[in-house]
Amino acid sequence: MTSAFYNLQLITNGTIFKEKVVLVENGFVTDIIDQHQFLPDKNSINLNGAYLAPGLIDLQIYGCGNALFGGKPTVAALQEMETCLLQQGTTGFFATIATNTTEIVLQGIESAKTYRKNSIGNFLGLHLEGPFLNPKRKGAHPENLIRKAGLQELKHWFDLAEGEIKIMTIAPELQSDEVLYFLDQQNIILSAGHSNASFTEANRFLKSPVKAVTHLYNAMPQMHHRDPGFIPAIFEQKPFTSIVPDGIHVDYPMVRLAKRELGNKLFLITDAVTESSEGVYQHQLNKNHYVMPDGTLSGSALTMLKGVKNCVQFADIALAEAVNMASLYPAQMLKDETKGQIQKGSRADFIIFNADFEHLHTVFKGQFLPVKPQP
Template identity: 60%
Template sequence: MLTALYNTIIVSNGNLTAGKAVILKAGKIDAIVNEAEIPADAERINLNLALLAPGLIDLQIYGAGGSLFGGLPSTQALQQMETTLLQQGCTGFLATVATNSDEVVLKAIAAAKAYRSKSIGNFLGLHLEGPYLNAARKGAHPAKYIKKATLNEVKHWIELANGEIKMITLAPELQDQEVIDYLHQQNIILSSGHSDATYVQGKAFLNKPVQAVTHLYNAMPPMHHREPGIIPAIFEERPYTSIVADGIHVNFTMIALAKRQLGNKLFLITDAVTEATEGTYQHQFTGDRYTMPDGTLSGSALTMLNAVKNCVNKVGIDMPEAINMATLYPAQLAALTSKGKVEAGYDADLIIFDPEFNFLSSVLNGTLHHTNKINPII
C-alpha cells in the first residue's frame, strides 16, 4: 500500500522544497514526486502546508514522560520513553545511563535486551555517560561511582549487552589505550566528556580514534589565554560534537561561536531528565531547569524540537540547517545510513510541525502517529 504526504514543505539536507509529495511504502520513503504525479492508488494525506522533516534523533536523553530510565532502568521506562518521545517528533534516541553503581548499569543492559523485541522502533540502544569520567569535571555525577575503565569490565559489559551499547562518554585522558582501542574495534561511538584534558591531550585523542565530544562547554575546562584547554582542540580537530541548546547549559552566544567553528559537526542533544525522588539522581524541577538536591545543574528540560527552535530564534541558524543538527548529523555519527533525510530509500521516520515549531505529527516506520490535541491530517 502506498501513502502520499502532500501539500507540504519538505525540510531535508539543508533545503526547503515545496510542490512535492512524499510517497511511503513498507516503512520506507519510496519516492519524492511532483504533486501532479501522485500514484492513483495511493492514500493521500494533506498536510495543509505543514513542514515535513526527518524524524528527530536524540543521542543523549535520560528519561521522558516521568520515567527516568537513566537512574532507574526498566523495560517500562523504555516503553514510556518511546511513547513520549514519539509524541515530540523524536523517532530515534539512545537511552542514556549516567555514572552509577555496576548494578544499575547491568540493570540497564538487561532492560535494553529484554525490551528490544517489544520496541516500536525509536529506541536505538544505550549511551553510557560514565562511569569512566574525570572526577575533576564530574558535574552532577557522583564521585563515588567514577572510576577508571578496565579492559575486563568493558569487555564484560559490551559482550553482555549483545549490541545494545552504542555510545560511551568517557574521559579519554585517564583511560588505557587498550580500552580505547577495544571499544573502537567494537564500533562503539567514543565521546569525550566530563574530561579535564589539556589542549595537547585533546589534539592527541580527538578523531584518533575518539570521534565525538559530549555536551560542548559543559563539564570541561573553559578556554583561557594561557591554558587553552580542550575546547580549541575541539574547534581545530572538528569531531562530531553535541550541545545542549537551552540557553541554560550553554549561552546562545557560545552556541553561535561553536556553530561557526564546527559547522556540520555540531549536533543537538537534549540531555533531558525527569523528576525523580529515589535512586542516585533525584532531579528536581525548579521552573526552567533540573537540579540535584544540592543545587547542582543536572539534565535539561528540552525537547529536540525546542532545541531546533532555539537554534533558529535565539542563535540565528537557518531552519533547514538547524534541522540537520537534530537529524542528519547525529545519524551520520551513529552510522544510521537510512535515517536523517527525506529521500527515496530512507526510512519513513518523519516529523510534521508548523512554522512556529509546534509539533503536529510523527511518522515512524511509515505509520502516522499524532497527539489528540493537534491533528493536521485531513
C-alpha cells in the same frame, strides 16, 4: 499501498522545498515528485502547508514522561520512553545511563536486551555516560562513583550487552592505552566528555580513538589565552560534537560560535531528564531545567523540536540547518543512511510541525501516530 503526503514544505538535507509530494510505501520513501504531477486520492494526506521533516534523533536522553530510565533502568521505563518520545517527533534515541553503581549499569544492559524484541523501533540502544570520567569535571555525577576503567570489567559489560551499548562517554586522558584500544574495537562511538584534557592531550586522542565529544562546553575546562584546553582542540579537530541548546546549559552566543567552528559536525541533544525522588539522581524541576537537591545543574527540560526552535530563534541558525543538526548529523555519526533525511529509499520517519514550532504529527515507519495534546 502507497501513501502520498502533499501540500507541505519539505525540509531535508539543509533545504526547504515547496510544491513537492512525498510517496511512501511499506515504511520507506519510494519517491518525491512535483505537486503539479500529482492528483490526490483517498490515500493522500494534505498537510495544509505544514513542515514535513525527518524524524528527530536524540543521542543523549535519560527519561521521558514519568520514567527516569537513567536512574531506574527498567523495561517499563524504556517502553515509556519510546511512546513518549514518538509523541514528540523523536523517532530515534539512545537511552542514557549516567555514572552509577555497577548494579544499575548491568540492570540497564539487561533491560535493553529484554526490551529489544518488543521495541517499537525508535529505541536505538544505550549511551553510557560514565562512570569513567574525570572527577575534576564531574558536574552532577557523584564523585564517589567515578572511577578509572578496568579492561576486564569492560569486557564483561560488552559480553553481556550483545551489541546494545552504542556510545560511551569517558574522560580519555585518565584511561589506559589498553582500555582505549579495546573500546576502539567494539563498534561503538567513543565520546570524550566530563574531561579535563589539555589542548595537547585532546589533540592526541580526538578522532583516533575518540570519534565524538559529549555536550560541548559543559563539564570541560574553559578556554584561556595562555592555556587553550580542550575546546580549541575540538574546534581544530572537528569531531562529531553534541550540544544542549536550551540557553541554560549553553548560552546562545556560544551555540553560534560552535556552529561557526564545527559546521556539520555539531548536533543537538536534549540531555533531558524527568523528576525523580529516589536513587543517585534526584532531579528537581527548576522552571525550565533540572537541578540536583544541592542546586547543581543537571538535565534539561528540552524536547528535540524545542532545541530546533531555540537554534532558529536565538542562535541565528536557518531552520533547515537546525533540522539537520537534530536529524541528519546524528544519523551520519551513526552511519545510518536510512535516517536523518527524506529521500528515495529513506525510512518514512517524519515529524510534522507548523510555523510556530507546534508538533502536529509523527509518522513512524510510514504510519501516522496519534498525538496527545501537550500539557
